[in-house]
Amino acid sequence: MTATDHTHVVVHPDADLLARATASRFLLALIDAQSVTSPVHVALTGGSILVDTLRAVAADPLRDAVDWTSVHVWWGDERFAPQGHPDRNDGDAHAALFSAVPLPPENIHAVPGPDRVADVAAAARAYSEELERYAPEGARVPELAVVLLGMGPDGHVASLFPGRPSLDVDALGALAETDSPKPPPERVSLTLPTLCSADQVWLVVSGEGKAPAVAAALAGTSLPESQGGTDDGSSVPAGRVHARGRTLWLLDLPATTALPTA
Numbered sequence: 001m002t003a004t005d006h007t008h009v010v011v012h013p014d015a016d017l018l019a020r021a022t023a024s025r026f027l028l029a030l031i032d033a034q035s036v037t038s039p040v041h042v043a044l045t046g047g048s049i050l051v052d053t054l055r056a057v058a059a060d061p062l063r064d065a066v067d068w069t070s071v072h073v074w075w076g077d078e079r080f081a082p083q084g085h086p087d088r089n090d091g092d093a094h095a096a097l098f099s100a101v102p103l104p105p106e107n108i109h110a111v112p113g114p115d116r117v118a119d120v121a122a123a124a125r126a127y128s129e130e131l132e133r134y135a136p137e138g139a140r141v142p143e144l145a146v147v148l149l150g151m152g153p154d155g156h157v158a159s160l161f162p163g164r165p166s167l168d169v170d171a172l173g174a175l176a177e178t179d180s181p182k183p184p185p186e187r188v189s190l191t192l193p194t195l196c197s198a199d200q201v202w203l204v205v206s207g208e209g210k211a212p213a214v215a216a217a218l219a220g221t222s223l224p225e226s227q228g229g230t231d232d233g234s235s236v237p238a239g240r241v242h243a244r245g246r247t248l249w250l251l252d253l254p255a256t257t258a259l260p261t262a
């Protein structure tokens, strides 16, 4: 199903197939990107289906066709917690994937936690500086080949939540969220323009609980306040992410149940 010229919706029967198909698609995208450029920058986030996808990447034989030494991993968002804290997104990704592939530790760009910087604002500043260090001459952020995003039932992506001022930050880089409606409250997120600067953004969403947010995002509308939305007609955050190249919605069947039937 095609939603617009650059936004495409792909539906898989269940969450397991969604994770495995997304994993193979991701590995092919890396192999493809490596045929024309090096290094290749990607951004990951947390969330249940994303971790299952990373586990499927580790189990996919295609992983051996990737030159992991030229892959750089960034975080779409990270919770402001010390290294090794269970709240952090990077711990899950390490267990699911990084421990299984020859990705050099220096290519994994972790967001600093309270064990390394004074506060969440300093963490966001440090991450923006790190992004700029890897950006092409004159740019603020690296060229992200693929950004993998999960989505919350309220339509949030990375740590950009409905109705929060962080959604309107128009600078490239990272921002500090100090009052996330989903715990923990302090997080660092890539800004919306940074997500949209990627060549491809893939929104990977599973489960009926997220179906209303999928439908709202694809229609460009809000959710009711009772579902964590703003009820003001503006698009849920996920619906505001449009990649420079292709935006892919990768869904399982239950996540499509609120979409209008063709």
Ligand SMILES: O=C1O[C@H](COP(=O)(O)O)[C@@H](O)[C@H](O)[C@H]1O
Pocket (backbone or CB within 6 Å): 045, 046, 047, 048, 049, 050, 077, 078, 079, 089, 149, 150, 151, 152, 153, 156, 157, 158, 159, 182
């Ligand atoms: O808080 C977060 O939530 C979203 C979605 O998580 P899920 O468990 O409902 O799939 C995630 O994508 C984001 O990175 C994370 O920090």
